[in-house]
Amino acid sequence: MVLVVLVWLGVNLVKTPDDFGRVLLVGISQGALYALVALGYTLVYGILELINFAHGDVFMLGGMISATIALQGFGFSVQQSPALGTLIAAMLVSLAAAMIGCGLLNVTIERIAYKPLRSAPRLAPLITAIGVSFILENVAIIWKGTRPVNLPSNEFSAGNGAQIFRIGHVVYTWDRMFVLAVTVPVLIGLIWLVKFTRQGKAMRATAQDKDAAAMMGIDVDRTISFTFLVAGALAGAGGVIFAFYSTTISFYTGFQLGLFAFTAAVLGGIGNLPGAVLGALLIGLIQNFNEGLSWHSPGSKWTESIVFAILITILVFRPQGILGERTPEGG
Amino acid sequence: MGRLSVSAQWRDWPLVVRRAVPAILIVALVLAGVWSDKLRRSSEVYTVIAAVLVFFLARSAYKGFWLGLERAGVRDARDRWQRQSPLRQRAVPPLVIAPLVILVAWAGGLAPDLSLIVLLAITYLLYLLPRRVRRFALPLTVLGLVVAYPYFIQQADYHRFLFNLPVFSAFPSMDTMVSMIIFAMMAIGLNMVVGYAGLLDLGYVAFYAIGAYTAAWLASPHFAAYGISFDLGSVAEKGILQVGGIHLTIWLVLLAAGLLAAVVGVIIGLPTLRLRGDYLAIVTLGFGEILPQVARNGDKDGLGFNLTNGPPGINPVDPPGFGHWLSSHLGLPVSYLREQGTYVNFVSLMYWTALGLLLITAFCSIRLRDSRLGRAWIAIREDETAAAAMGIPLMRTKTWAYASGAFFGGIAGAWFATIKTGVFPDDFFFNISILILSMVILGGMGNIWGVIAGAAFLEYLNLEGIANFNGWMNGHVLVCDPSKQNPSSVISGGCLNAPLVTFGIYGAIIVLVMLLRPQGLFPEQRRKLEFETGVHDTPIQDESA
Secondary structure, three states, X not given: OHHHHHHHHHHHHHHOHHHHHHHHHHHHHHHHHHHHHHHHHHHHHHHHOOOOOOHHHHHHHHHHHHHHHHHHHOOOOXXXXXXXXXXXXXXXXXXXXXXXXXXXXXXXXXXXXXXXXXXXXXXXXXXXXXXXXXXXXXXXXXXXXXXXXXXXXXXXXXXXXXXXXXXXXXEEEHHHHHHHHHHHHHHHHHHHHHHHOHHHHHHHHHHHOHHHHHHOOOOHHHHHHHHHHHHHHHHHHHHHHHHHXXXXXXXXXXXXXXXXXXHHHHHHOOOOHHHHHHHHHHHHHHHHHHHHOOOOOOOHHHHHHHHHHHHHHXXXXXXXXXXXXXXXXXX | OHHHHHHHHHHHOOXXXXXXXXXXXXXHHHHHHHHOHHHHHHHHHHHHHHHHHHXXXXXXXXXXXXXXXXXXXXXXXXXXXXHOOHHHHHHHHHHHHHHHHHHHHHHOOOOOOHHHHHHHHHHHHHHHOOHHXXXXXXXXXXXXXXXXXXXXXXXXXXXXXXXXXXXXXXXXXXXXXXXXXXXXXXXXXXXXXXXXXXXXXXXXXXXXXXXXXXXXXXXXXXXXXXOOEEXXXXXXXXXXXXXXXXXXXXXXXXXXXXXXXXXXXXXXXXXXXXXXXXXXXXXXXXXXXXXXXXXXXXXXXXHOOOOOOOOOOEOOOOOOOOHHHHHHHHOOOOOHHHOEOOOOEHHXXXXXXXXHHHHHHHHHHHHHHHOHHXXXXXHHHHOXXXXXXXXXXXXXXXXXXXXXXXXXXXXXXXXXXXXXXXXXXXXXXXXXXXXXXXXXXXXXXXXXXXXXXXXXXXXXXXXXXXXXXXXXXXXHHOXXXXXXXXOOOOEEOOEEOHHHHHHHHHHHHHHHHHHHOOOOOOOOHHHHHHHHHOOOOOOHHHXXX
C-alpha cells in the first residue's frame, strides 16, 4: 500500500515537477495549521484520556473572533485588500484576542462540562464533548448566522502573497511563509513550556499518574485547567491563521478540520507532542497531494474518505501511532 | 459525586414539596388549557386529566382522613382504614370527589355534558382495575391511541375533537409520526449497541444509509441502465416495471436491507471491535463519514460504476404493497399507493406498517436483552475483564451486538427509502448519528420504552416542535417583523429563527442529561446503579458489607 503511494508520488513528481513542488509547499503550510489544532487534542488526551470533540469548534470560534476584529475593529471590507501595515496589526491583535478568548473558553468548558464527569464511566465525558461541540457550532450560528463570514483577500491569504524566492517554476510566497511564521514560534513556545517550566513538569506528571501527582503536591485541577488553557490558545491561534489564510470561515469549519486534526494526532501517536506535529504535516501533505496532483489522484471529493480511512487503519493496526507508545486501550 | 448533587438535593427536600411541584405544574397546565380561549373545546380533556390526578391522589387523601380522625381522638380509626378492602380504599374517595369536580367545572362555566361524564366514568373504571390488569391498561391505552391516531389527525377539523398542545400548538402530522416511528426503530437498534453492550457508535447513520440504498437497489429501475431486469412480487406501476431494473417485493427488501446492514456491521466490527471505548467510537465515526461520501460520489465519475447515482440519489423507489395474491386471499391492499381513502390511505398504511415494524423491533430487542446473548452484552458493558474471565467470548458477543443493531437500522433505512420513494445522499449526515444517539441518551440508555419516548420526542422537535414553538414565540412573545427578518440569522427583525439551532438544542440536551441525569429520563434500573455507584471503582470489600 505504502509502495503504491510512493510509486504514485514518484510518477507525479516526474510528470509534473512544478505542480509537485507547489503542492508540497501548500501541504506543509496546511499541515502546520493542522498541527496547532492537533496539539490541542493531544495535550488534552495525554492528560485526561478524553477526546475533546469540541476542540475543532473552539478553533472555529477563534477564527470568528479574528474575523470580527478584522472586520469591525479594523474596518476591513470584503471588496478591498487591506494595506500591509493594517493587516499585520489586525493579525497581531486578533491573535492575542483569539488566543486569550479561546483559552478561557476552553477552561470554562472543562470546568462546566468535563470536570463533574471525571469519575464517571469513560464514555460519558466523550458524549458530553460531542454535545458541547454542537452547542459551540450553534453559538457561532447565533453570533454570525449560517452563512460563512468572509474576509478580504490579503497578502496572507492563500495564493495571494508576493513572491519570496523561486526555484524553477515553483514560487514560495508570503502567504505560505505567514502560516509558518506564526506556527513555528508557537510550537517552540509550547515545547519550552512543556519541557522546561515548572508548570510543564506538573502537566507531564499529571498525565503520567494523577493520584501520584496529587500526592507530590501538584494541584491536579489547576494543571488540567492550565492544559485546557494552552490547548484553547493553540486552537485560537489556528483559527486566526485559518481566517486570514482562507478568508472564509463558517460555523461548520471546525467540525471537519477538527476531525482532520484529530486524525493527525492519532497518526502521530495520541498523547505525543512531536507525533502530533509529524502527523499534522503528513495529513496536510496527503490532503494536498490528493487534491493538487493531476495524474490518477482521487481528487478533493474523496479527501474525507482518504483521511478517515487512514484514521481507521491506524487505529486498527497501529493504535499507538507512528511515534506514540502502546496504550492498553489501543491494544 | 458532584454530578449527582442535583438529584441528591431533590431527594433531601420534604415529601410535600416533591409531591407538590409536579402537581402544581400539572394544575398550571390544566388551568392554562381551561382559561385559554383558543382551547375552548379542549377543556373536557383537561378536566379528565385533572380528574385522573385527583383519583390518584384520592387514596392518600382518604387515608389522611382516617389518620386525621385517629389524631382527633377516634381510637380505632387506623385499624378501620386498614381493614377496608383495597378496592374500597380506592373506590370510595373518587365517588365523593368526582361530583365535586363536576360541580367546580359547572361553577366555572363548563356545562358538564354527557360526553364529559362518560369520559369521567371510563377513567374511573380504569382506575378501579386491579393492579395486575392496570399494569397493562396504560400500555394498551397508549397503543390503542397510537393505532387510532390517523383517524383523529386526518379529520380536517380535528381540533374540535382534540385539544391543542399549549405552546407547540398542533399535534404531529402523519408524516411526522411516521418519521418518529422510524427514528424510534433506529434508536432501539442503536440502543442494543450503546445501551446494552456499552459500545459507543458514532456512525450509526451508515447502517441507515445502507438500508435505504438496499431498498433503492432492489426496488427501483436503477439497474435498468446495466440491462438487469427482474421482478418478484413487486407492486410498482406498469410503466416503471417496463423500464427494467430489480423489483423485489418490499417485505423481502426489508429483510435484505437488514441482513446487508448486519453483514456490513460484522465487516466493520471484526477488525475494530477489539478496540476499547473511545477509539471504537472514533472508528465508527470514520465509517459514518466514509459511507455517505461513497454514496455522494458513487456515480460514474467518482467510482467508474453507477452504484448510487451520486448527489441526485436514486428516485423513484417502488411503493410497498402486498401484491395480487395476498390481496385476493387476505384482502390486504395491493399497493399502498392505490389506497386513496380519507383515513386509510398511503400515509396511514405506511404509518401502521411502521408501527408494526416498531413493535417487532421492540419485541426482538426485549427478547434479545433477556437472552443469553443479551446478558452477555450487559456483562461486557459492566466489566469487560470480568466478563471475559467468566468465559464470555468478547469478540463474538460484541460483533453480535453490532450486527443486531445494524440489522434494525437497515430495516428502518429501507422503510424510510420507500416512504420517501427515493434515496438522497444528503439525508445521511453525521448529525443524524448524533440525533439518534441523543434519543438513546435522553430516554435512558438500555431502557427500550425510554428510548422510544426519547426518539418520538426529539424527532417531533426536529420536524415540527421547534418550528411550532418558534411560531408561537414570534406570535405571542416577541415583536416580530417578518419583512425585516434575515433567513440565515437566528435573531433578526425582532423574530426568532429557532430551527437554525436545532442541533444546538440537541447538544444542550446531551450535555444537560449527562451532567444532571446520566442515566436518562427513564433509566433502566441496572444502568442507573452503574452510574450512581460507578462500575470500575467500587472496591471489592464493599460487596460483603
